[in-house]
Amino acid sequence: MSAVPPFSASDAIIACQGLSKHFGGVRAFTDVAFQARRGEVTAVIGDNGAGKSTLIRCLVGVHVPDGGSIVFDGHEHPFSNPDGARKAGIETVHQNLALIDELTVAQNLFLNREIVRRIGPFTLLDRKAMRTQARAMLSRLSINVPSINQRVRRLSGGQRQAISICRAVGSGAKLVVMDEPTAALGVQETANVEALIRRLREQSVSVILVSHNFDQVRRLSDQIWVMRAGRMAATVRASETSGNELVALVTGAA
């Protein structure tokens, strides 16, 4: 079963054709076609080992695919490392929450893209501007934290995830990639992060979401891609599918 691209390439923020990746003799995936439409939440689901994490890592520059093409935002995908992908506009929200515990919320939001002002020959941080903008970034996504001057260490898992997402979106990313954003969270925290992803969708941020949770995927995404045993098995509109159908597609019973 091969997936047919459901929309024209001009709609796509990222599109790949005939993508494959091997690690030595181990095949991660072969001949994968995948697209994510601009301003939509696109989900990738599949069983463990189906190849979805490796696919995502190829998209964000962690791995270089062995074959096939990736077109991002109208350009041939040129990144061989995550830094290049980030500069081009792909931000990744890491599963292990890449925040610095000992820094404050505001410092984390602006880490490695600090706002500076020049005073004579010196370049100093503009901490006031960063605090102001940090508040604006958080309130735009309705994220509640006790204080932007709080160390991240003292925040809950959900708050930390929200800040990771906020940082990705706030950088002006064209595409935000989230790998299992709620895997480590409790029920209430998961609900908060899901609400945040819904707000991103309302604000037409392009999101790729990797998840194990079929209900969550149906709640949050517009388009769902299903991987099975290293191939793209199917793609469906979230509004036109059911949980049972997704289970069948993932397991290969369909």
Add this chain to the structure above:
Amino acid sequence: MSNSANNAPAAHSAGAPEESRSSLAALLLDPSFWADWASVVGLVGLVIIFGIAQPVFLSVANLQALLLAAAILVVLSIGQTFVVATSGIDLSLAAAVMLGAVILGLVNAAGHGIFIACVLCVLATSALGFFNGLIITAGKIPDFVVTLGTLSGITGLGLILSGGEPTMVGSTFLLKLASGSFGPFGYPVWVAIAAVVVAHVALYHTRFGVHLLATGGQTESASALGIRTGRVKIAAYTISGLCAGIAAILLVARIGSAEPLINTSLLLNSVAAVVLGGVSLFGGRASILGPAIGALMLTALVNGLTLLSVSAFYQPLAVGAIVVLAALIMRYQK
């Protein structure tokens, strides 16, 4: 205090309207308040105790002598702070001071000007720091092991260069540096104050400072965000070396000769001052004022005990007790 972004208690006073203002009583009952301000509380406590026990302690002359004696340790503690903030430790710090002093003495004795001697001293110790950082990051060897090795290597180098003999440095510039004063403080104190100000600005008001703390806090996350953690670490060790060079100049000025002897208590006290100053040995959180006050406190302790005619044999015991006590209090840091 301008380090509100990094220091929770300071945030209360520095424009953080959303932080709830706790009452003074609640603040005093909060163990983390004592943990964050351990060095200040300790210094004030020592000043009060020694002031009552021996009023001479509070005389202007003694306080000036105390500050003068603390200047070298303050400068070294700043260097150590940058390294510890990256979750490293610079065990070669006192050895670098010794080598810097030997180089200063030899260059001066060879007939070159004192300024060239001082510049070469600082360049040599900075290069040592750079070398430490390079080996640690490029070789992926633990900081402890590398600086333990360079501690021994530098000691040998100093002995070889000097032939084990002290070199007299009779320079009017250094004499003036050691004995002159501007306003209430001697020049070495001003050097230490300048070092504190520059280091404070570098740590809290530059991108480098934030990247330093990020590197120390979570190296992997920091590098995932594009921070060049290796370079940050090398820079921290180079700063440590630079501070060792400045301390070497102050030391030679103070004793009037360059001796190929390592003052191990300088190394241990620099680490102790950093710990007293509330800097986490695991990296990621640091201040400059804390270690500087920690260094003052250690010097005040020795000074006060001497004034009270306590045998010098008891001083290491007192320093050790204070450091361990401080480490215990530090566990309550938020």
